[in-house]
Amino acid sequence: MADHLAVTIPLDRVQRIQLYINTARKSLPEIQAETGADYILNGTLFNMSTFEPNCHLKADGNVLCRPAYSVAGYSWQTGPDISEDVLPDDAAKNYIACTPLIVSGKKVTTLTYDPGQGGKRGRSAIGMKSGRLGLYCTRDGGTMARTPEQLRDDLFSAGWSSAVMLDGGGSSQCYFAGQQIKSSRAVHDLILVYLKKEETPVDEKKAVFLDAGHDASNLANRSPDGTYYEHEFCLDMAKRIKAHLERCNVTVLETRPDGNAVSLETRCQRVNAIAGVDLFVSLHSNAAGGGGWSSARGWSAYIYAAGGERERAAKAILERVKQAGVVVRSTPIVYNSSLYVLKNTYPPAVLIEHAFHTNESDVKNLRSDAWRAAVAEAEARGILDYLGIPWLEEEAQEPQEPETPAEPTEKELAVNWAVSEGILKGNTDGDLMLQEPLTTERFIVMLYRTYKKFMS
Ligand SMILES: [Zn+2]
Structure with a gap:
């Protein structure tokens, strides 16, 4: 069982968010089996002896708790419209509140909670991050037990623009698309998220956004001897990977389809404007040292932070790259929350640094047509592994069979x-x-x- 699970779900993928009122005191797995919800998280604070909620709560039009105070929480009609709100909000069909941690992009300085909620415990939270619904859960007594203040700081540094701490401690439990944090406690209410089901065969096609780093006006990112330019390599690799993926029936989109300049902001806007992108892959080569040749070399992939789909994708690509015999760095997957395109794109994002253009051996590879072909194939195979799509061999060029002369008459x-x-x-x-x-x-x-x- 996991100690810590966190997901962010694009709102356009959400079909419905339900507040499940658990008067029958069912376990979370029972509720999952009954409802088929894709994501389930325990809800707000409740009194364990009366089994009554303690904070603002309204489910499907029924007000279940309405204290005299106002507090920041979340409200929605069906689900994809969920937003921060000051509760109670009579116009909303559903709402939930508990302990606000981050409100409108700002940390709440002094948190309001009962003494019983303090200390390092299992934690659950709901929030928003870059237009996505955030769900967070850690196991009580596990390695990721946090105080409410630490939870606030963790979520803030992970880029959440708002967050509400839900009931924690022994109530912390979740089911996130097959992964679970279990607790023996039956809780009063739970947040159930249902994703839109794929509707048409066309929509079932997986989509990958390729991001060829830099542009033709960037002459700074090059090998010290000037035989290699990063922008050319990135575009060439994007085209090679694209050809493989398209042959295998993946929709491929490009942030930079040619030599022209595209700002990082525009790249992210192009990605985020398309619904249902399954993976974003940014292509680069690395550099080290102060302008001359240096010893650092090898392939590595950067992701925003550990875990989640991005790490699964990075590992799948890494596996194929290693199989292809490519030199990889000693830490081939690097967590970096400051890289712009990793921070500001909605789909799972991986940035590949193929090799160092400041290393003489690596530059030989980066310039080699055979190396590029092998690595592009390996990366395409890794992306397909991640997407769960089989590799289709390239149509072999029909070999020109030498005409066997017919026996003379x-x-x-x-x-x-x-x-x-x-x-x-x-x-x-x-x-x-x-x-x-x-x-x-x-x-x-x-x-x-x-x-x-x-x-x-
Ligand atoms: Zn670069």
Whole structure:
């Protein structure tokens, strides 16, 4: 069982968010089996002896708890419209509140919670990050137990723009698309998220956004000897990977399809404007040292932080790259929350640093057509592994079968013999013999020549 699970779900993927009121005191796995929800997280604080909620709560139009105070929480009608709100909000069909941690992009300085909620415990939270619904859960007594303040700081540094701490401690439990944090406690209410189901075969096609780093005006990112430019390599690799993925029925989109400049902001906007992108892959080569050659070399992949789909994708790509015999760094997967395109794109994002253009051996590879082809294939295979799509071999160029000459007919053998013996005059006579009906005149001439050859 996991100690810590966190997901962010694009709101356009959300079909419905339900507040499940658990009067039957069912376990979370029972609720999952009953509802088929894709994500489930324990809800707000409740009184364990009366089994009544303690904070603002409204489910499907029914107000279940309405204390005298106002507090920041989340409200929605169906689900994809969920947003921060000041509760109670009579117009909303559903809402939930507990302990606000981050409100409108700002940390709440002094948190409000009962003493019983303090200390390092299992934690659950709901929030928003870059237009996505965030769900967070850690196991009580596990390695990721946190105080409410630490939870606030963790979520803030992970880029959440708002967050509400839900009931924690022994109530912390979740089911996130197959992964679970279990607790023996039946809780009063739970947040259930249902994703949109794929509707048409066209939508089932997986989509990958490729991001060729830099552009043709960038002449700074190059090898010290000037034989290699990063922008050219990145675009070439994008085209190579694209060809493999498209052949395997993946939709490929590009942030930079040609040599022209595209800002990092525009790249992210292009990605985020398309719904249902399954993976974003940014392509680069690395650099080290102060301008000359340096010893650092090898392939590595950067992701925003540990875990989640991005790490699964990075590992799948790494596996294929290693199989292809590519030199990889000693820490081939690097967590970096400051890289712009990793921070500001909605889909799972991986940035690949293929090799160091400041290392002489690596530059030989980066310039090599064979190396590029092998690495592009490996990375495409890794992306397909991650997407769960089979690799389709390239259509082999039809080998030009050498024509096996048909056995000569007896007539042809006879003509060849007659030509070689001089009875027919060269190939012209021979060809005529094969095409034309034999005339009496030609027959008598041939007979005469045969006689002269063998009898005289
Ligand atoms: Zn770069």
